[in-house]
Amino acid sequence: MFPFCTDPDTLDTVRWFACYLTTGKHMSFYLSFGTVLLLLAITAPTALAFGFAGAAAARSRFLPLSLFGKGYIAIVRGVPDIAFFLFFVIALDQIFEWTRHQVLCPDWDQPIRQGNDFIVCQAAKLPLNTAPQWMHETYGFFLAVLTFALVFGAFAANVLFGAMRAVPRAQMETAEAYGMTRRQAFWRVLVPQMWIYAIPGLSNLWMVLIKATPLLFLLGVEDIVYWARELGSSKTPRFTDYPHGDWRMWYFLALLVFYLAFTRVSEIALERLTVRLSHGQATAQGEAQRRAGA
Amino acid sequence: MSCWETIADYALRSVGIGERLLPRDNFTLCQQFTLIGSGLIWNVYFAVIALASGFFLATAVALGKASRIRAIRKPSEWFIFLFRGSPLFIQFFFAYFLFLSLKPVAPVFDPFTSAWAGATIVLFLNTAAYSGEIFYGALRTIPKGELEAADAYGLSGWSRFRRIVWPTMLRLAWPAYTNEAIFLFHATTLVYFSGFPAWQQRGDALYYANYFADKTFNPFVPYPILAGYFILLTLVIIALFGAINARLNRHLPQEARRGLRLRLNVIR
Incomplete structure (x- = not known):
């Protein structure tokens, strides 16, 4: 990186670290x-969309759709989340390959599961x-995003379903009194008002999502945990210009600090968002804002 | 091999009793049930030790956070933020490598590089922070009248805490604390996927489930088995904590008693 990095053995401590911390790895x-x-930027909106669809489905008057929505919400409860991650990554991969297999190779006559193997054309x-x-x-990353979105979508669906029921009944009755159809009332009255009730649950979910990101490592993506283990482990002079002992502890300390800082920043941002969304709502905070303004 | 022989061989495999070699091929359903169930011993061990010891630290931390003395309040706040604000997965990794670096310094740290002691410490501190926050919340919502009544009876200091504050705090916090217990129980599955090695393949339930999924390349059998076990044990926790909840609320009139309302959490 720097011109003086050509011979690391001769450097003093500060320069050595300057060179060490800017290697390609x-x-x-x-x-x-x-x-x-x-991952967070893609997963959060996708999971929210999944959650919205799930909550809307659970509210549906069409029984199979409502059962599907409620089943989706209920299915992730009671089981360790990490099991879901490990399960979905293989399961999704196999479902995709199996579907493509059925479409692309219709005249394949051997069974797909042969003993311990999963064989497609x-x-x-x-x-x-x-x-x-x-x-x-990219495919591995895509699978990870889909897994995260599926699991967190279920939790978001639960939060949004609760929020939709928390909107005061009087608001919906007013919409009906104005002659709005069920669909109009849903989009024009329920959806704009539900966010303030959903925000505590969703912000909790966002914190949880941040803390779930190291699980990417388990899904086989080369993420920060992978690199911290890789770079921290002791290096001998034979293989690198920058030999050092076992530094994995310091790398993980850095990750710990990164997550703590990220959590703190998110807390502050979400606090501001809550204040903004309370504006003009029929809640205690919204009322307090109205009084302060008047 | 009949299923009974499998159970005899593998039921205690996770603690090192019985057949040493894990099955390598021709996995039967019985083998999967037995080994994954055997791994549950570790999950229960981690959860019970961490919860039982974390409970006391949590009470102390909650009182610390509610303290008026800055020198006590600040460390408690930082402790809670440190463990609630970072992923448990990273905490496991960091603790493992920390113990590994401390190992050459003093032989005292020797056992902490293995999961049974090291991971238990992390889980203990972690659950203390999460439950501490729950207890702190409960502490702040103790009805004013009860405290005034305590003052009126001339209770103060330890007897006021022991007879009035603490029981009420527990009663108010119990539904949330039940969630925390379930949540911690689920979090124990992370242990063998962080730095801590499964010595001689003695792992927890997820370790074996993952072993079978890797070997058979078929996730549709071992993970549902694991899920079934966890749902059963979650129900046991709910029953146990529900009984305690009923006892904590036994002085209240029937309608005022609050049942456990469970709101399950996701990842730590």
């Missing part, structure tokens, strides 16, 4: 923080064997 480590943020493999490395990594 460390750059990958810093980039993996981006991976985590990217070459054309149905995901990603294809010939695909470049970045495709494999």
Whole structure:
């Protein structure tokens, strides 16, 4: 990185660290923080969309749809979340490959499960064997995002379902009195008002989502946990220009600090959001704001 | 091999009693049930030790956070923020490597690099922080009248705490504390997926479920088995804590008693 980095053995401590912390591998480590943020940026809206769909389905008057929504909400309870992550990643992968197999190779006559193996035809493999490395990594990341969205979608659905029921009945009656259809009342009265009731649950969920991101490591993505283990482990002079002992403790300390800072920033941001959303709502805080303004 | 032989061989495999080699192929349903059930011993062990010891620290931390003395309040607040604000997964990793670096310094730290002691410490501190926050919330919502009544009876200091504040705090916090217990029980599955090694393949339920899923490449059998076990044990926790809840509320009129309203959490 720096011009003086050509011979690390001769450097003093400060320069040595300056060079050490800017090696190519460390750059990958810093980039993996981006991976985590990217995961959060994609997962949060997707999970919210899943949750909204689930809550709307659970409210439906059409029984199978309502049962599906309620089942989706209920199914993630009572089981350790991490089991879901480990389960969904393989299960989703197999479901995709199986579907492609049925479509692409209709005249395949061997069974797909042969003993301990799961075998689909070459054309149905995901990603294809010939695909470049970045495709494999992207596919893995995509599976992880989908898993996160599915699991957190169920929790978001639960929160939103509760929030929809918390909107005062009088508001919906007013909408009916104005002659709105069920759909109009849902979109114009219920949805704009439910957020303030959903915000405590959703902000809790966001904190949980932040804290769930290290599980990416278990899903096989090269995330910050992977790099912290990789870079921290002791290095001998034979393989690297920057030999050091077992520093994994310090790397994980850095991750700990990163998560604490992230949590704190989120807390402050969510607090501001709550104040904003309370504006003009029929809640205690909204009322207090109205009084203060008047 | 009949199912009874499998149970005899593998029921205590996770604590090192019975057949040493894990099955390698031709997995039967019985083997999966037995080994995953055997791993549950560890989950129960971690949860029981952490909850039983964490309860006392949690009470202390809650009182500390409610304290008027800054020198006590600030450390309690920081302790709670530190453990609630970071992922348990990272805490496990950090603790493991911390103990690993301390190991050469003093032989006292030797057992802490294995899961049975090291992970228990982390879970103990973690649950103390989460329950401490719950107890702190309860402490702040103790009805004013009860405290005034305590003053009127001339109670103060320890007897006021022991007879009035503490029972009421527990009564108010109990539904949330039940959630925390379930939540911690689920979190024990993380232990063998962080740094702590499963020595001689003696792991917890998820460790074995993952073993079978990896070997058979079929997640649709071991994970539902695991889920079934966890749902059963969750029901046991609910029954146990429900009984305690009934006892804590036994002086209240029938309608005022609050049943347990469960709101399950996700990841720590």
